[in-house]
Amino acid sequence: MSQNWGMTIPFSDRPLSRSRELIEELPGLGYTDAWSAEVNGADGFVPLAMAAQWAPGLRLGSAIVPVSTRGPGLLAMSAATLADLAPGRFVLGIGASSPAIVERWNAGRFERPYARTRDTLRFLKKALAGEKVSEAYETFEVKGFKLERAPEVPPRIVLAALRPRMLRLAAEEADGAITNWLSPDDVRKVRAEIGEGTELIARLFVCVSEDADRVREMARWMLASYLTVPVYAAFHDWLGRGEVLRPMHEAWRAGDRQAALKAIPDEVVDALIVHGDAATCRARIRQYVDSGLDTPVLAPIPGGEVSIEQAVRELAPKA
Known part of the structure; x- marks a missing residue:
């Protein structure tokens, strides 16, 4: 297959410390991407940093890191570090997240999520390009921030987007949109909002079980x-x-x-x-692709008849 085919890391049945061998297998199985998440398990950056060394051929992406749980400068530093470890292969996925994650778990403030995401995107584009940023945005102000070492290849930035306003922002100012919890038919509606030239990424939850x-x-x-x-x-x-x-x-x-x-x-x-079964799941994933999804990011769910490790292998495009 010529389109991207991603896997979520770390795997749901094991910690990152026991994930190296399976991550090293991913390119040979036909996976093009590895994408992290950040909820209440592993953070969004460390798994990608390890994968950058374990599987140098993979594109790496965060799906997503919240814009309100880190300061803008720290977010830029983390992204720059990954971009340095994987030049041209790191995609920074950011998003508003949710009140539970931002406020209840991280003591932050979940306010004006669209504006905060937009402002963070605009700040990061300048900061990761090596510019010195002094600007009062609508939701925060930055005074004199400049990365000590900007990445030679600034990462592409994609936005978590669920509805038209954020989807249009992703198409107009970012490099792509990330979504999830949708059907192949839903992909067509989302695609209509962003047009054909914008990368559309979605995490697909998969259980290999009859x-x-x-x-x-x-x-x-x-x-x-x-x-x-x-x-x-x-x-x-x-x-x-x-x-x-x-x-x-x-x-x-x-x-x-x-x-x-x-x-x-x-x-x-x-x-x-x-x-x-695995063949049925692969066919279903291809329905998403046929409906306009550029990058399916698989998230195998435990509890099926096969192990997560075997599911990763059986769901691969080369299976």
Whole structure:
């Protein structure tokens, strides 16, 4: 396949310290990319720094690091370090994140997420190009920041974007858009907002299992924990799932978690989670690509009939 084919690192069943051999395998399996995440596990940069040494042929990306849990200068320094370790191969993915991550877990302030993301993007483009930045943005002010050593090849910057305003910002001022929790049909709607010239990246949650009932039961917990977050609720309203997900939201707000899980229809689970045997999963991933996704980033879910290690191999484009 000629398009990108990414894998999420570290793997969900092991710490980074035991991931080297499998990460080293990724290029030979046909994976082009390795993408980190940053929620409450590994941070968004260290896994990529290690992968830069373990698998020098991979493109490396963060999907995503929040713009409100680090200061602008520190974010620029971290990005510059990765860009130095992997010249021309690092993509910095940033985004607004959520109130839980920014405020409840990191004692930050989740305010004006669109403006903060836009301002951080504009600051980073200047700082990573080696400019001295003294500027009052709408959401913060920077006075006299200049990287001690700017990267020879500034990283591309992509934005986490779920709805039209942020998607248009990604298309107009960044180098791409990152999204997740969507179906192949949803990809077409997202693609229409950014046009054909902008890279579209999405993390796809995959469970290699033919036990559909078991997968759905497990996946409902994942879906409820994400789709009840306001930004994701609004995203799926925009995608047209507002009414079908209304019973879940009502039960969740009432504190009845079990009722909320039961209210998620099978068809929603099947639309948003890739599952089946490995061949079925690969075919489903290709549906995303055919619908306009440039970079699928696979996130294998434990609990299927095969191990995560085997799933990584069986989901590879060269499988």
